[in-house]
Amino acid sequence: MDALDVVKVVAGLLLLIGGGEALVRGASTLAAKVGISPLIIGLVVVSAATSAPELAVTVGAVLDGEPGLAVGNVVGSNIINILLILGVSAIISPLVIKRQLVRFDIPVMVGISILLVVVSLDGRLDLLDGVLLLGGLLVHTVVSIVVGRRETVEEPAATDPAGEQKKPMPLWLAALLLVAGIGLLVLGAQLLVDGAVSIATGLGVSSLVVGLTVVAVGTSLPELATSIIALRRGERDLAVGNIVGSNIFNIGMVLGLPAIIFGEGIPVPAAAIALDLPLLLATAVALLPIAFTGFVVARWEGWLFVLLWAAYTAYLVLASTEHDALDGFTAVMLWFVLPLVTITLIAVTSYEVGVIRGRRAAAASARRSEEHPDRS
Template sequence: MTALLLVAGLVLLVVGGEVLVRGAGTIATAAGISPLVVGLTVVSFATSAPELAVTLQASAAGSPGLAVGNVVGSNVVNILLVLGVAGLILPLAVRAAVVRRDVPVMIGLSLLFWLMSLDGAVSTVDGAVLVLLLAVYVVWTVVGSRRGDRAEVLTPDDQPAAPEAGRSRRLVVSAVMVAVGVAMLVLGARWLVVAATDIASALGLSDTVIGLTVVAIGTSLPELATSVLAALRGKVEMAVGNAIGSNIFNIGAVMGLTSVVADGGVPVDAAAVAFDLPVMVAVAFVVLPIVFTGFTVARWEAGLFLAYYSAYVAYLLLDSAGHDALPRFSAVMLGFVLPLTALTLVALATYELGVRRGARTASSRGPAGPS
């Protein structure tokens, strides 16, 4: 029965992701909003539905470790795994607006979530603040798009725009497709999480580790399926917007609403405050220089994301098992891999700044006159 749930969940995720991407892409065209903004708002909220359901259920069931681990783990998965896999399929072009606005919002909310957790809980008031900030962000994003500072909208498959009546009809059909896609994603993720959690519990993993790994990956599979299918269909803006927007929604809506609904807020384990939340913040920060260099997540950068996610999961499993290899593994990561990566990112950002400064200088001088 567990194996059947696992397979059925995967099938629903793939089919639901395809339906959602098609519907959301048409909505972007019919409503005059760029695919990036749809990915940052409509698709992100839709694909964050499993995280919200699982986190609310875990909090109500008295498993705060699972609730917090799901949000933190999902945010790590969305960047390292989702963007990693999608970026390997197709280099992900990033609009300047993402670097100016959306990535800093993700970083700011990640830092705020961590700061709120330092006293051992995300209180009801903290949750209300997170929800309010999310609402402001959504309005800001949509209004900015309507003012024309977002990408120019193209019709699906470069088809010409339909007349007004046909466009309204298409908008209704697309909204139904989004709703059906979301339902399939939520049900598929639920079946997959139930099956995977049963397997993980049988292996003796703790609630926090299950939340950070099995449940986080399971509830992030809608984002993974949606971003991968968006990349395969050439909608790279939607793939990037979905991952970044989902992280923003996970903190603002999932953690915020859960903290508001839960009696006395959501307690946060000291180990999560000391390690897992800082990892989430670091992952949010590492996106900035990656997308800043050429406004593209290149294939080698996507591969780096996947390598780091593998190392993160390996650390969690070694720590959970109390394995003798953990000290050596940690020493290699902290003493060699992380510093080398940081130096590489700084060098890339410095080079990019130099290139842009040179381009601006050449542009300001203008074409050389005749001698």
């Protein structure tokens, strides 16, 4: 490892951030002019745009013969999207989950995560696996756009923080930002892959761990920026839709498309099959009861997600360096932290389900009283 590798990583991250910002602005403007709701913009357009860094990194890693980095980048990004980005967003402002997300999009995210785990069990993502993953993404995209067009509402003119109307971005500028963003993402991803692989080799850390941590955080920065900007503008639908949609795109496009393009497929490291892929599925499933109970991700749930991500990252670092504290850390996580989290989620879910049932019973009783006032 030398100073040039560090410069490559830093420059790659900066280009990814700049490219992601340009891509998001251009894509959002083009989609808004077509008349798509903010939720669908987040689920489809912005998600596709913010998944471009992961796609560029994955393709670059496969070309460089680093399949661990390719798979780790996607798996780590999906875990980070839910635990870190959704968690930080909920800490900033509790996230209201729309019923469409709970009834359709989050189950699709869980379903495509299960599919990824299943097709990875043989240690390789081949052509058929890529077709299945990409097909799931295409079906979700088509259904989302059809539903979104039906529910389209007229959006008010954009305003700046002072409340004054902003001049709409012309289409030519939006298209230019889109193209420029893609170019910056591709260049930034290549620099990031080169620098990260060199650093990993110098430190003796596997490319899988580098992909799960440094590269995954770097390629997830556009999602974080998009979610925070959306929250500041009051677009909570865009913030949540961006995260859920990005996870679907990461699996369907970022892993599915390269598996189709490269004839030999993408090798899946045994360590990812044993630990990281099940954790990816667990984080997707964990969002279901939280989204279902009251359709809100509360601040304390956001803190819980962030702490779980920190614990997972700490485990990866300790395991990769074979630190003496690994055994004690693992014991604490397995026998104290994870059971406590499970009990808490079960208790909260049971309480919220009871509250929902109570409200439904009260509403039904009120309707009966209105229909038969003489019986009350």
